[in-house]
Amino acid sequence: MIEVRGIQKQFGQEQVLKEIDFQLPAHSTLSLLGKSGCGKTTLLKILAGLESGDTGSFKIEGREMLQIAPQQRGVVYLSQEPLLFPHLDVFENIAFGLRVRGTDKRAVQQRVEQLLEQLGLASQARKAPHALSGGQKQRAAFGRAIVIHPKILLLDEPFGSLDSETRAEMQTLFQALRKAEQITSLFVTHDLREAITMGDQFGKMADGKIQVFADLKAFLAAPDANIQHELAFWKKLHEIE
Amino acid sequence: MKNHRRLHGSFFRLGYRLLAAVLLLPILSLTYLSFVQQWEFPQLLDAQYSLQNWSDAFRGTDGLIESFLTSTVLALSTGFIATASGFLICRAIMYHRHKTLLLSLAYYPYLIAPVVLGVMLQFYFIKLGIMGTLAGVLLAQFLFIFPYAVLFFAGFWTEQTRAIEGQATTLGASPGQVLRRVLVPMAKAWLSTCFFQCFMISWFEFGVTKFVGIGKVSTLTVRTMQYVKEANPHVAAVAACLMVLPLVVFLLLNRRFLIRNTENHD
Numbered sequence A: 001m002i003e004v005r006g007i008q009k010q011f012g013q014e015q016v017l018k019e020i021d022f023q024l025p026a027h028s029t030l031s032l033l034g035k036s037g038c039g040k041t042t043l044l045k046i047l048a049g050l051e052s053g054d055t056g057s058f059k060i061e062g063r064e065m066l067q068i069a070p071q072q073r074g075v076v077y078l079s080q081e082p083l084l085f086p087h088l089d090v091f092e093n094i095a096f097g098l099r100v101r102g103t104d105k106r107a108v109q110q111r112v113e114q115l116l117e118q119l120g121l122a123s124q125a126r127k128a129p130h131a132l133s134g135g136q137k138q139r140a141a142f143g144r145a146i147v148i149h150p151k152i153l154l155l156d157e158p159f160g161s162l163d164s165e166t167r168a169e170m171q172t173l174f175q176a177l178r179k180a181e182q183i184t185s186l187f188v189t190h191d192l193r194e195a196i197t198m199g200d201q202f203g204k205m206a207d208g209k210i211q212v213f214a215d216l217k218a219f220l221a222a223p224d225a226n227i228q229h230e231l232a233f234w235k236k237l238h239e240i241e
Numbered sequence B: 001m002k003n004h005r006r007l008h009g010s011f012f013r014l015g016y017r018l019l020a021a022v023l024l025l026p027i028l029s030l031t032y033l034s035f036v037q038q039w040e041f042p043q044l045l046d047a048q049y050s051l052q053n054w055s056d057a058f059r060g061t062d063g064l065i066e067s068f069l070t071s072t073v074l075a076l077s078t079g080f081i082a083t084a085s086g087f088l089i090c091r092a093i094m095y096h097r098h099k100t101l102l103l104s105l106a107y108y109p110y111l112i113a114p115v116v117l118g119v120m121l122q123f124y125f126i127k128l129g130i131m132g133t134l135a136g137v138l139l140a141q142f143l144f145i146f147p148y149a150v151l152f153f154a155g156f157w158t159e160q161t162r163a164i165e166g167q168a169t170t171l172g173a174s175p176g177q178v179l180r181r182v183l184v185p186m187a188k189a190w191l192s193t194c195f196f197q198c199f200m201i202s203w204f205e206f207g208v209t210k211f212v213g214i215g216k217v218s219t220l221t222v223r224t225m226q227y228v229k230e231a232n233p234h235v236a237a238v239a240a241c242l243m244v245l246p247l248v249v250f251l252l253l254n255r256r257f258l259i260r261n262t263e264n265h266d
Helices: A040-048 A090-100 A105-119 A134-146 A164-181 A192-198 A216-220 A225-240 B002-034 B052-059 B064-094 B099-105 B114-128 B134-153 B159-170 B175-186 B188-204 B207-213 B220-229 B233-265
Strands: A002-011 A014-024 A029-034 A055-060 A075-078 A152-156 A185-189 A201-206 A209-213
Touching (some): A029 A192, A040 A075, A040 B159, A075 A134, A075 B159, A090 A105, A105 A134, A105 A164, A216 A225, B052 B064, B064 B099, B064 B220, B064 B233, B114 B207, B159 B175, B220 B233
Parallel strands (some): A075 A152
């Protein structure tokens, strides 16, 4: 169980996060819908340990995480940019988390090869990151994150820079992987359709606050201009058909 | 169109050759001077050729080898220390919220002439008892080569590098592992270029070295200038040839590196 309570963050005079509270059961995904500048990246970076929060707590299975060094949290942050290590090939990029943990070489080989197969990247294993397409880079970034079985995966609009077809492929791949690997994740997006596709739980973030809904029906009924605007569009399209 | 392109190519090839000739000419004339004992202008080929100047240099009678070793130790040390510290200090500056102000401080030593900097440092160096010592010259050279290294690495420590660093950290790498496994390999070309440039600045440095060394630390540059002053062009030519040596070695290494890289990309 992931538990976030009262996280606040202020940059100068601007209060970016105001009392962030939510819970997330293990092996589930919370889809967070939020516009640019609503504080979602700041929240994810605080949870990952890449930023410090002013107040609040973040617990995983009852253990406080905010006092623990980021490399020991088991919380992986993935952004829109795949951020693959340019000096390592695809295989070594995916193996990175295992190598820094001193995992046995044979185990690394076996685990990475298995993941490369799952990700459809087996033939790209020895390629440099710059030789991959956008979708392949993002798949490699996923592989690199899940190979270490993170306690929680924080996804910050990971498919934002992909074309619609690759994006749909990546959504399907991620769904399959997170079920197979039993991953707990926080998926931040500004795309309503993606939020519905990816999540088990749904929430929205606005003005530095998070509202988590009981179910999809409650989420879609939220008095949020963007959600309603998007729904109206799809209803209209359905009527035309 | 084809003819135009061919003409364009020939023009550039000629340009490169002319440039190479202009760059090589002083080195060739120095090499020539180092192998002649007596030469009167303008009888270029009518001179007494001899290995005497070079054999004197290698026997150590002119103190050239000693100066060569002093310069080598000094340039290697300054290059290594300035590159390593510049790399890390620049990271701290570029990730600081007042990075623009802090980075502008690195320009300070370049606003004043190296000799003026030497005069300013003299008081502290006398107090520390390091005037006329190798350590003193090393510190003085470091003080104005280090800001250069800091400015050099400002282009490496971008938001992208910071994000990659953060990514490696959340994947479980300790700060030491991030440095060894991610940052240093990523910055390999930056580090080697910076080291080479710092090495060369130190190698050719004259003003501060002369001032802080007070004649007791005789680097190759200082000694070459001494021969020039003494109107001893043939020994000065040998010293100058030795001065160009690391440049030639680095260029050859760089050429091998470039060729290897080109082959890899092909």
